[in-house]
Amino acid sequence: MLSIQNLHASIGDKEILKGIDLTIGKGEVHAVMGPNGAGKSTLGAVLTGRPDYEVTEGTITFMGKNLLEMSPEERSWAGIFLSFQYPVEIPGVSITAFMKAALAARRKAQGLPELKAGEFLKLQKEKMAELKMNPDFAKREVNVGFSGGEKKRNEIFQMAMLEPVLSILDETDSGLDVDALKIVADGVNALRTPERSSIIITHYQKLLEYVQPDVVHVLKAGRIVKTGGRELIEAIESKGFDQF
Amino acid sequence: MGHGRYIDPICGNHYKVAAGETLQLTYVILPGESRSIDVSIDLMGEGANLEIKALYLSGADEKVHIRTLVHHRVKNCHSRQLIKGIAGGSAEVRFDGVIVVAPGADGTEAFQENHNIVLTEEAKVETKPQLEIYADDVKCSHGATTGRLGEDELFYMRSRGIPEKEARTLQMLSFLSPVIPEGRREEIEAAVRGL
Numbered sequence: 364m365l366s367i368q369n370l371h372a373s374i375g376d377k378e379i380l381k382g383i384d385l386t387i388g389k390g391e392v393h394a395v396m397g398p399n400g401a402g403k404s405t406l407g408a409v410l411t412g413r414p415d416y417e418v419t420e421g422t423i424t425f426m427g428k429n430l431l432e433m434s435p436e437e438r439s440w441a442g443i444f445l446s447f448q449y450p451v452e453i454p455g456v457s458i459t460a461f462m463k464a465a466l467a468a469r470r471k472a473q474g475l476p477e478l479k480a481g482e483f484l485k486l487q488k489e490k491m492a493e494l495k496m497n498p499d500f501a502k503r504e505v506n507v508g509f510s511g512g513e514k515k516r517n518e519i520f521q522m523a524m525l526e527p528v529l530s531i532l533d534e535t536d537s538g539l540d541v542d543a544l545k546i547v548a549d550g551v552n553a554l555r556t557p558e559r560s561s562i563i564i565t566h567y568q569k570l571l572e573y574v575q576p577d578v579v580h581v582l583k584a585g586r587i588v589k590t591g592g593r594e595l596i597e598a599i600e601s602k603g604f605d606q607f
Numbered sequence: 608m609g610h611g612r613y614i615d616p617i618c619g620n621h622y623k624v625a626a627g628e629t630l631q632l633t634y635v636i637l638p639g640e641s642r643s644i645d646v647s648i649d650l651m652g653e654g655a656n657l658e659i660k661a662l663y664l665s666g667a668d669e670k671v672h673i674r675t676l677v678h679h680r681v682k683n684c685h686s687r688q689l690i691k692g693i694a695g696g697s698a699e700v701r702f703d704g705v706i707v708v709a710p711g712a713d714g715t716e717a718f719q720e721n722h723n724i725v726l727t728e729e730a731k732v733e734t735k736p737q738l739e740i741y742a743d744d745v746k747c748s749h750g751a752t753t754g755r756l757g758e759d760e761l762f763y764m765r766s767r768g769i770p771e772k773e774a775r776t777l778q779m780l781s782f783l784s785p786v787i788p789e790g791r792r793e794e795i796e797a798a799v800r801g802l
Contacts, residue, residue: 369649409665411766414758451763455781472768521767606647 364389364560365529372409378419379405381585386528390557394571394596397582398604403564404448406582407533410437410562411445425529427508439465440472445566446518446535450531453505459519461505462524469525489521494502494550512537519550530554530561536570548573568596581607620645624684626652633788636663637798638694647676650684655798657685662786664798665700675704675719679742685715690721691786693779695802697729705737706747713744723753724782726802738746756782776800 370383379402389395397403403516410423412435423430424459432440453461467477478486491498496514506514515535524528532551536544551561551574571593579595580587581604588607589595598606624630636642647655657677665671677686686706694700701757706717723732736749754776764774779799780787787795 427771434715434771435762435765436768439766445766447763447766451757451759453760453778454783455784456777460777461764461767461769464769464773465764468770468773471770525767606623 364426366422366424368422370409370423371419372405373417373419374405374415379416379585380409382421383582383585383587385580385587387560387562389560390555390577391572392555392561392574392576394576394579395562395582396478396566396579396596396599396604398566401582402585403566403582404533407445407448407531407562410438410531411435413487436468437472440469443503444522444525444527444530446515446522446530448533448535448537450506450509450518452507452509454507456505457502458505458520459484459487459501462521465521466524486525490520493523493553494520494544496520504507512540512543515539515544515547519547522554523550526554526559529557530559531564532561532570533564534566535563536565536567538559542567545573570602571596583607608774614750615683620647622648624648624655624657626671627654628652629656629658630650631658632660634659634661634673635788635791635795636661636665637795638664638666638669638802642671643672643674645672645674647678647681648686649678650686651680652734653681653683655681655684657687658790659686659688659690659700660786661688661690661692662783662788663690663694663700664802665692665694665698666696666802667698668669668696669698671698671700672703673701675716677707679706679708679712679715679717679745681709681712684712686718687749688719688721689786690719691723691783693724693726693802694730694732695726697727698731700730700732700737702732702734702751703737704735704749705739706749708738708742708745708747709742711740713753714743715742715747717745717747717771719749721749721751722782723751724779725753726756 365387367383367385372378372380395403401589579591581589622630633729634644653668663671690702702721708715719736721734734751734754736751738747760778761774767769776799
C-alpha cells in the first residue's frame, strides 16, 4: 500500500529525515517509536504534504501513485489521514460545518453525489455515539476551548467520519487518561480491516497495549535503526532508546 | 455640556444618543467600490449606549477609509466598536478611530477593536486608534491587528480534504463572522468567494 524509499526531508536548512525506507502492506499496523526530535512527527507531516517541509530526495508511492506529486487535499481524498499531535483551532467554524465541507469535497472528488443533510447528520451522530461524545459537540467551534483529551477525541471522530485507508496517529495517546485512551483505541481498532492500515507514532507504549501493532520501527536521528515485532516495545520499555 | 474644544467632524454622519437610548450602527463595504465612512457620535445623556459593527472586503485598487469619532460627553455611557475586514489586490484601507471621554464622564466604558487580514503583498492597511481621556473613572481599551490567513489552519483543513480555495473561504468567513449582519451571510459569502 505504502512504499517509502530513501526519504530525505528538511525544514528550512535543517535536514530531519535522513534516508527512511518503510513499506506498509494492506491491513498492517506499524508503530514508529523513537525519542523526541527523532523525526517522527516530520514523517507524518511529509506523508500528508505539509507545505513547510521539503522532500529533498527519495520517493513515496501510495497505492501505485506518486504521493509527492499530490496536494494535501488530494492525499486526503486518496484515503490518507493524520491525527494531529496539536490539533488546530478554527474559530467561527462548527464541527458540523467543517465535517460537511470535508465529506462533500471528498465525495465530489470520488464522483459520488453529496450526502443529503439528514444522511450526514445521522452518520455524524452514529460516529459520535461510538466515541461516547456528547452530541452537543457537533455545534462547537473546531477545537476552540477544547481540553487536550477532547481535541484528541475530535481527531479520532474525524478519522471515523472519513474512514481513511491509511491512518497516521501522531502522539494521539499523549495527554489522554486511561478512559479516553481506551475510547481512542476502540476507534482505531474499529477501522482495523484487511483493507486498512495504520502508522502509530508514539514514544510511549500505552496506546500499543490496546492497539497491537504488527511491526515496530525505531526511528532515531532521522533514520529507522531497528525493525521488529512487538518484542521491541518491551525492549524499549526496559532499556530505552539508547540501546539502538 | 458644550465643551468647545471637542470639535465635531465637518462632514459625514452625526448622531446624538440621548439618556438610556441605544444606537446600533452597522456598515458593510463590499468589493467593487471605493468608499469612505465618516461618522461621529455624541453620547449626550447618562446611560446612552453605542454599538458599531463594520465589515469591509476590498480588492483591486479600491480605497476604503473608515473614520469614527465617539464622544462620551456624560457619565455612565457605553460604546463598543468592532471593525473587521479583508484587503486583497492592491487595496488601501485606513481606519481612524477616535474616542474622547469628556471631563467628568465617569463610569464610561469604551471599547474599540480593529482587525484586518491582508491577502497580498500589495494590499495596505493602516490603522490609527486614538484615545483622549479627560475623566478619571473609565474603562477604555483599543486593539488593532493586521495579519495574514493562518497557514496552520489552512493545512489542517486541507489535510481533511477541504480544497485550498474552499479552506481559505471558510477561514475568511470564520474571521468575519462576528461582524456579519443577520440575513446577509449569503451575500457576504459570495463576495468572499469572489475576492
